[in-house]
Amino acid sequence: MMNYRMIENQDIDGVFNVDQACFKHNWTRDSYLAETKNILSNYIVAEDKDQIIGFGGFWQIIDEAHITNIAVLASYRQKGVGQGVMAAMISRALEKGCVRMTLEVREDNQPAISFYLKNGFTREGRRKNYYGNGIDAIIMWRYELG
Numbered sequence: 001m002m003n004y005r006m007i008e009n010q011d012i013d014g015v016f017n018v019d020q021a022c023f024k025h026n027w028t029r030d031s032y033l034a035e036t037k038n039i040l041s042n043y044i045v046a047e048d049k050d051q052i053i054g055f056g057g058f059w060q061i062i063d064e065a066h067i068t069n070i071a072v073l074a075s076y077r078q079k080g081v082g083q084g085v086m087a088a089m090i091s092r093a094l095e096k097g098c099v100r101m102t103l104e105v106r107e108d109n110q111p112a113i114s115f116y117l118k119n120g121f122t123r124e125g126r127r128k129n130y131y132g133n134g135i136d137a138i139i140m141w142r143y144e145l146g
């Protein structure tokens, strides 16, 4: 049974495992450890039979939720787990008083862009060369969370 819940200290290895399987960025295990201590941070994990198979996080900046990362292990994708993580993040953001949500996504990450469009985000801007090698970030916003 899939369970969506807030991160706990013992989840760091599981979350980092998902990170390593899904991203080429340079976050370390310590990055996630620091996230659990950051008062701005809110992380949700997706757990299947005691295994962390996905997660998503945002930083609360006043009344805005800024998504840091969201990822699901490849073998669990396109089964609604991402939707579950997003729904749990939105509930948490609303509970904390956030009214909008934003993120940056690589312009060449079509699955993620489709995922965010499906979740009510729209393309609102671009950061040139944000990921190096001429790859821009698309800035997306969802202006209504409720």
Ligand SMILES: CC(C)(COP(=O)(O)OP(=O)(O)OC[C@H]1O[C@@H](n2cnc3c(N)ncnc32)[C@H](O)[C@@H]1OP(=O)(O)O)[C@@H](O)C(=O)NCCC(=O)NCCS
Pocket (backbone or CB within 6 Å): 022, 023, 069, 070, 071, 072, 073, 076, 077, 078, 079, 080, 081, 082, 083, 084, 104, 105, 106, 109, 110, 111, 112, 114, 115, 116, 118
């Ligand atoms: C983005 C990601 C988290 C989506 O997770 P997921 O569990 O596969 O998503 P879901 O199964 O809940 O899909 C929800 C919707 O997203 C869209 N979507 C997801 N994967 C897609 C794909 N490969 N192609 C097109 N649309 C896709 C669809 O609209 C889908 O709705 P549908 O099932 O009704 O068609 C996942 O692809 C992932 O981990 N990618 C690698 C990490 C990453 O790039 N993260 C984002 C960086 S900011």
